[in-house]
Amino acid sequence: MQPYNMLSLPDDSPDNAMNRAFRINNLLASVNSIETIDTTELQKLTDISDPAMPAMLLELYIRYFKWCLIDKKLSKEELSQLKQLKKLFLLSDKEVREYSDKIISEIYLQAVDEVLEDGIVTNEEKDFLRNLRDDLYLDDTIAAGILKQASENYLKNYLEEALADERLSPDEEEQLFRLSENLNIGIKTDKYTRDLLERYKIYWLIDNGELPVVPVDINLDDNEACHFYLDNARWYEAEGADPAEPWNRVTMRRKLNAAIASQFSGLDFMERKIEDYSLSDAGKIYFTNKRIYFAGNANFIFFDYENIKDYNIFRNGFEINLNSGTRYMFQIDESPDITCLLLNRLLAG
Numbered sequence: 001m002q003p004y005n006m007l008s009l010p011d012d013s014p015d016n017a018m019n020r021a022f023r024i025n026n027l028l029a030s031v032n033s034i035e036t037i038d039t040t041e042l043q044k045l046t047d048i049s050d051p052a053m054p055a056m057l058l059e060l061y062i063r064y065f066k067w068c069l070i071d072k073k074l075s076k077e078e079l080s081q082l083k084q085l086k087k088l089f090l091l092s093d094k095e096v097r098e099y100s101d102k103i104i105s106e107i108y109l110q111a112v113d114e115v116l117e118d119g120i121v122t123n124e125e126k127d128f129l130r131n132l133r134d135d136l137y138l139d140d141t142i143a144a145g146i147l148k149q150a151s152e153n154y155l156k157n158y159l160e161e162a163l164a165d166e167r168l169s170p171d172e173e174e175q176l177f178r179l180s181e182n183l184n185i186g187i188k189t190d191k192y193t194r195d196l197l198e199r200y201k202i203y204w205l206i207d208n209g210e211l212p213v214v215p216v217d218i219n220l221d222d223n224e225a226c227h228f229y230l231d232n233a234r235w236y237e238a239e240g241a242d243p244a245e246p247w248n249r250v251t252m253r254r255k256l257n258a259a260i261a262s263q264f265s266g267l268d269f270m271e272r273k274i275e276d277y278s279l280s281d282a283g284k285i286y287f288t289n290k291r292i293y294f295a296g297n298a299n300f301i302f303f304d305y306e307n308i309k310d311y312n313i314f315r316n317g318f319e320i321n322l323n324s325g326t327r328y329m330f331q332i333d334e335s336p337d338i339t340c341l342l343l344n345r346l347l348a349g
Helices: 017-029 039-046 054-070 076-088 092-116 123-136 142-164 170-182 191-208 251-267 336-347
Strands: 226-238 277-288 291-296 300-304 308-314 319-324 325-330
Touching: 017 039, 017 054, 039 076, 054 076, 054 092, 092 123, 092 142, 123 142, 142 170, 142 277, 170 191, 191 336, 226 291, 226 336, 277 336, 308 336
Parallel strands: none
Antiparallel strands: 226 277, 226 325, 277 291, 291 300, 308 319, 319 325
């Protein structure tokens, strides 16, 4: 039989399970079909008390089983011979089924992965998988579970790749839902992941898209629009001028991008010690295309971007340094990451 090759074995070799397995292999290699095998000789070789023998017989069975599956199908003739070989080797249905299901599932999974390479399962590919399942005599429930798990893994990997840059573009989002629909797999996300997707959409929009315009209750100049605002902001003023060397905007932007790369994934901003400042007021802060506004309980101030020399972002707020040397700290309770990206874009002009 083709899956078995003749092995050389000395005539005086000891009578143990290993050598008997070699002789069984040669017996199988000498015939064209299991129907023509010398069953009397085979029974003599399998009749041994060595506990290693069953595993060796199972390995010989699995070798033939794999050979039958080279063409990824099982014929009725092959099924008949496998059934007879299992009987001759005194193998149980349970142990044979355990290994055969595993091998068949691996073949089916490989075919599924090939079908999913482009993320699209056409009607022709569905027919192909259905026929393969039938040819392999693979249980419908097992086949459906393999396809479902592989599709979920494909969608999960696509999502991880799409979010590797911590941005979600409209095209990536559209492709994500297109894949989900085509693969008939829902996008499984917990609240944290859903919030992260929304945040990465905002990141992309700030970097690449047209900034949103939000209605506000303060007066703005002509051709001025508010893109973002935060409630519950606190305005602090530093005692003295900033002693640091001035930055030009290129240097500032380069430094900021390095901070984003290292800190955004964990939002691990440093926290600014508020004791270094004096509280001036509390209120709302607005970011427009021209300036930053602060509308407090007692004060209404604004800062044109052209008058801002540089800024620093912290977990609990951001600090702006004016060309005059004055420093202000605005403490905020949320969205330091969005504030950072937005300031980066607005200050870059």
